[in-house]
Amino acid sequence: MLLLLALVSAxxxxxxxxxxxxxxxxAAPASAAVAALSWPPTGLAPRKASTPVFRVRDxxxxxxxxxxxxxxxxxxxxxxxxxxxALALDLMVPRGAGPHPVxxxxxxxxxxxxxxxxxxxxxLMLVEQGIAAALVEYRLAREKASNFPAAxxxxxxxxxxxxxxxxxxxxxxxxxVAMGPSSGGHLxxxxxxxxxxxxxxxxxxxxxxxxxxIMGAVVFSAPLDLRPFMGPRVPDLIIxxxxxxxxxxxxxxxxxxxxxxxxxxxxxPFLVVHGADDILVPPDLSRRFVWTLKRLGVxxxxxxxxxxxxxxxxxxxxxxFRRSTCTTIGFIRDLFGMHAxxxxxxxxxxxxxxxxxxxxxxxxxxxxx
Numbered sequence: 576m577l578l579l580l581a582l583v584s585a586x587x588x589x590x591x592x593x594x595x596x597x598x599x600x601x602a603a604p605a606s607a608a609v610a611a612l613s614w615p616p617t618g619l620a621p622r623k624a625s626t627p628v629f630r631v632r633d634x635x636x637x638x639x640x641x642x643x644x645x646x647x648x649x650x651x652x653x654x655x656x657x658x659x660x661a662l663a664l665d666l667m668v669p670r671g672a673g674p675h676p677v678x679x680x681x682x683x684x685x686x687x688x689x690x691x692x693x694x695x696x697x698x699l700m701l702v703e704q705g706i707a708a709a710l711v712e713y714r715l716a717r718e719k720a721s722n723f724p725a726a727x728x729x730x731x732x733x734x735x736x737x738x739x740x741x742x743x744x745x746x747x748x749x750x751x752v753a754m755g756p757s758s759g760g761h762l763x764x765x766x767x768x769x770x771x772x773x774x775x776x777x778x779x780x781x782x783x784x785x786x787x788x789i790m791g792a793v794v795f796s797a798p799l800d801l802r803p804f805m806g807p808r809v810p811d812l813i814i815x816x817x818x819x820x821x822x823x824x825x826x827x828x829x830x831x832x833x834x835x836x837x838x839x840x841x842x843x844p845f846l847v848v849h850g851a852d853d854i855l856v857p858p859d860l861s862r863r864f865v866w867t868l869k870r871l872g873v874x875x876x877x878x879x880x881x882x883x884x885x886x887x888x889x890x891x892x893x894x895x896f897r898r899s900t901c902t903t904i905g906f907i908r909d910l911f912g913m914h915a916x917x918x919x920x921x922x923x924x925x926x927x928x929x930x931x932x933x934x935x936x937x938x939x940x941x942x943x944x
Contacts, residue, residue, distance in 0.1 A: 627874075629906055633897060634897070634901055635900070647666075647667070647668045648665070651665070652664050652665070652666060654736035655733075657729060663691075663712050664709050665698075665710040666708070666710075668745055674741065674746055674747035675747060676747050676913075677737060677751050679752070680701075681755030684759075685757070685813050685817075687715050687816055687817075689715075689759070695710065697890055701907075705913065707744075711730060711733045723817055724774055727769070728776065732781075738782070739782045739785050750910075752907060753767060754795075756886075757885065758798070760795050763792045765834050770788050772837065791843040793846045793906065794847045794861070796848070796886075797834075797856065797861070798856050798860060799860045800863065807857035808857065839871060840873065844875060845874075847864060847865050847875065847877050849862075849880070850879075852883060856885060858879060862879075880898075890904075
């Protein structure tokens with residue numbers, strides 16, 4: 576267990592300065608078992624006409640966290656009981672009548688650690704955008720009853736709970752997205768991609784009359800393929816703790832717990848972000864995942880951050896991470912049908928150009944000190 580906790584502690588690694596280059600297609604996986612994916616894709620399916628055109632953004636506006644506070648914060652809302660344990664979520668809802676779209680924030684921690692309030696910083700950034708945030712607790716894989724698929728079942732039940740109580744909390748039950756880092760990103764991806772897998776559902780959820788589907792997922796540094804012999808992946812010891820069995824002994828279970836195996840053309844949009852220097856969760860996992868999404872025609876964006884390790888804030892408030900922050904905000908707002916907030920272009924004084932030149936075509940020179 577000490578070794579496992581040491582591996583998970585890599586989640587707190589600090590990133591270095593970055594910008595995102597175009598890395599092209601990912602390297603082919605090590606095993607021929609994925610030959611059915613036609614690797615790399617020989618043809619990409621067309622984009623769905625009803626889907627927004629998502630794009631990478633380098634500019635956006637968001638406030639200093641010191642000025643935030645105009646929202647309702649409800650803590651310790653029990654959404655289900657799992658055995659003797661009551662599972663809770665915290666809700667951060669913008670003021671106003673609503674209904675507000677909502678993002679489920681799923682904490683990381685190697686499936687065995689972490690708390691929901693670790694996502695408070697990300698919740699603040701969302702409520703400023705007019706988006707509600709649900710910080711969700713789920714069962715950690717510290718005992719047999721909490722191994723896969725317990726966490727996914729809990730989160731699907733949380734989606735159903737929020738839909739059932741949408742009116743009371745001023746939420747829009749039609750607009751829900753999941754977002755998380757590391758193992759939380761893995762669970763967010765399963766929420767988006769594995770809705771048709773009955774193993775992921777729980778007959779004990781008290782809100783089964785509500786659907787558990789979501790509009791999309793935002794995934795940071797996530798282990799999206801847990802299968803053995805499929806190229807780089809997270810250490811087997813961490814996967815074994817999550818599954819309750821070694822992935823080498825149960826490759827079928829590892830496949831069922833891998834978001835990449837559930838992808839199909841009807842999946843909702845994905846934004847995937849990864850640090851290029853991540854030594855705990857190799858970035859090739861995200862590259863292959865997005866490459867498969869594109870082959871299937873699922874709308875997706877990929878932002879790779881050179882120099883970044885495994886544990887950086889989802890909304891990091893420095894210019895170094897502006898691309899991942901602005902792309903995430905823009906992606907979520909576009910998905911919810913909200914007009915993207917971007918700074919207007921600067922207004923420059925103009926000077927007269929040569930005869931016949933169009934008016935305003937020549938900005939006046941900027942005075943130098």
